[in-house]
Amino acid sequence: MWLAEDPHFLFRSLTWLDMPNKPPTAVAAAFMALVLGLATAVTGTPEASAAATGASVPVVSCPSSYGGSPLTGPVQPSTEKTGLPASTASRLALYTDKERTLPPVLGPRRWSCQVMVGADGTVGVNIYPPGTRPQPSGTGHSGIHVLSDSACQGCVYDTVCSFDPGAAKALGYSGLPCSPLAKGEVVTWKKGSPKNNKPPVHDIIDFVVPGHEATNGVVLFDLTKSGGMASEDDCTLPPTGPALCKAVLGSFTQENWLMP
Numbered sequence: 507m508w509l510a511e512d513p514h515f516l517f518r519s520l521t522w523l524d525m526p527n528k529p530p531t532a533v534a535a536a537f538m539a540l541v542l543g544l545a546t547a548v549t550g551t552p553e554a555s556a557a558a559t560g561a562s563v564p565v566v567s568c569p570s571s572y573g574g575s576p577l578t579g580p581v582q583p584s585t586e587k588t589g590l591p592a593s594t595a596s597r598l599a600l601y602t603d604k605e606r607t608l609p610p611v612l613g614p615r616r617w618s619c620q621v622m623v624g625a626d627g628t629v630g631v632n633i634y635p636p637g638t639r640p641q642p643s644g645t646g647h648s649g650i651h652v653l654s655d656s657a658c659q660g661c662v663y664d665t666v667c668s669f670d671p672g673a674a675k676a677l678g679y680s681g682l683p684c685s686p687l688a689k690g691e692v693v694t695w696k697k698g699s700p701k702n703n704k705p706p707v708h709d710i711i712d713f714v715v716p717g718h719e720a721t722n723g724v725v726l727f728d729l730t731k732s733g734g735m736a737s738e739d740d741c742t743l744p745p746t747g748p749a750l751c752k753a754v755l756g757s758f759t760q761e762n763w764l765m766p
Contacts, residue, residue, distance in 0.1 A: 560587050560588045560589035560590050560591070560595060561587065561588065561590060561591065561592040561594075561595035561596065562585040562586065562587050562588070562595070563585065563586060563587075563588055563590075563595050563598050563599050563600055563612075563615070564584065564585055564599045564600070564615070565582045565583060565584055565585060565586055565599070565600045565601075565602055565606070565610055566599050566600065566601050566602070566619065567602060567603070567604050567606055568601050568602065568603060568604065568619035568620055568621045568631070569604060569619070569620055569621070570603040570604040570605070570620070570621040570622070570623070571621075571622050571623070572623045573623060573624045573625030573626070574623075574625050576603070576605045576607065576623075577603065577605060577607045577608055577623060578607060579607040579608070579609075580607070581605075581606045581607060582600075582602045582606040582607070582608075582609075582610055586600055586610070588600075588612070588753075588757065590753055594749060594750070594753050596615075597614060597615055597750060598612050598613065598614060598615055598750065598753060598754070599612070599613060599614070599615040599616070599617075600612055600613075601613050601619045601621075601631060601633055602621070603621040603623070604621070608621060608623075608629065608631075609761065609763060609764065611631055611633075611650070611652045611739065611754075611757070611758060611763065612650075612753060612754045612757045612758070613633035613650040613754060614633070614635075614650075614743070614747075614750060616636065617633050617634060617635055617636060617650075618633070618634055618635070618636050618637075618638070619631065619632065619633045619634070620632045620640065624656075624658075626656060626657065626658045626661075627654075627656035627657055627658070628653070628654060628655055628656045628658050628661055629652075629653070629654040629656065629764060630651075630652070630653050630654075631650075631651075631652040631653075632649065632650070632651055632652075633649060633650035633652075634647075634648065634649040634650075635648050635649070643721070643723075643740050643742075644688055644715050644721050644740065644742075646717045646718065646719050646721070646742065647719070647742060648719060648742055648743055648744065649742055650739070650740070650741050650742075650754060651738075651739070651740050652737075652738070652739045652758070652763070653665070653737065653738045653739075654736075654737045654763065654764035654765075655735065655736045655737070656735070656764070657733070657735075659677055659678070659679070659733055659734060660679065661736075662677060662727075662733075662734040662735060662736045663677050663679040663682065663684075663734075664684075664685070665725060665727075665736040665738055666709075666711075666725060666727045666734070666736055667679075667682075667684035667685075668684055668685055668686060668687050669687075669693055669700065669711050669713070669725060669727075670700045670703070670709070670711075670727070671684070671700070672700060672701070672703040673703055673727070673729070673734070675703070676703040676704075676705075676707075676729055676734070677729075677733070677734050687713075688715045690715070690716045691713055691714065691715050691716075692713065692714045692716075693711060693712070693713045694711070694712040694713070695709065695710075695711055695712075696710040696711065696712055696724075696759075697709060697710040698710065698711075698727075703729065705729050705730045705731050706728075706729065706730055707727065707728060707729035707730075708726075708727075708728050709725075709726070709727040709728075710724065710725075710726060710759060711724065711725040711726075711727065712724050712755075713725070713740075718745070719742050719743065719744055719745070720742070721740050721741070721742040722740065722741050722742075722748075722751045722752075722755060723738065723739060723740030723741065723755070724738070724739055724740075724755045724758060724759055725737070725738045726738070726759070726762065726763070726765050728765055728766060735765055735766060737758075737763050737764050737765055739754065739755055739758040739763070741754045741755055
């Protein structure tokens with residue numbers, strides 16, 4: 507059994523160690539309630555989801571671990587319509603936690619998955635080929651890695667600092683080390699600019715890490731006077747899978763996953 511402690515760390519290292527649970531702070535718990543309430547407004551109730559267009563996909567419950575209480579929110583339906591053409595939707599599924607209260611994320615159908623919710627409200631979802639183990643993000647192994655930093659400001663910094671060096675000052679983390687971009691990594695700002703770190707900020711940053719199985723990803727970064735938030739999704743699939751990655755990342759961005 508693996509237990510939630512720091513999904514942000516495990517998102518990158520994937521050292522699935524058993525760690526003692528600890529209760530979430532009142533701030534983190536309240537913040538996650540706010541985030542999930544906002545996510546409800548985006549993803550909608552089961553009735554609202556059924557009214558969406560496009561082909562339906564199954565909603566899969568993943569083995570999950572919680573650093574505190576399970577998430578609260580509407581229970582996800584057994585299927586949802588995605589707005590995708592049937593030829594693409596037939597190869598995908600939506601993945602949620604075992605309580606079915608986490609707003610789901612897209613990944614290849616019939617893959618294995620894990621969800622981890624940290625005591626500080628951070629959330630990690632890993633989707634990986636059946637019969638394998640999850641591998642670290644950006645290492646060229648097939649997989650989907652999804653992360654919400656919630657109210658963890660140090661986690662937000664770690665997610666965005668390599669894309670936006672000015673975020674360090676804006677988040678109050680000037681002088682701390684920052685992992686560099688991967689060799690050959692290409693970054694495209696779809697919304698916002700690294701030159702603007704004056705709240706309010708709502709950035710959408712695409713990135714590609716080259717390789718035989720290239721990693722395509724997107725980072726959502728919001729900055730207000732009260733602090734920052736970030737969510738990240740990256741998709742690594744064989745060369746035959748670009749259309750699936752495009753659908754996965756497009757859905758994540760459109761849903762503004764776990765962002766206010």
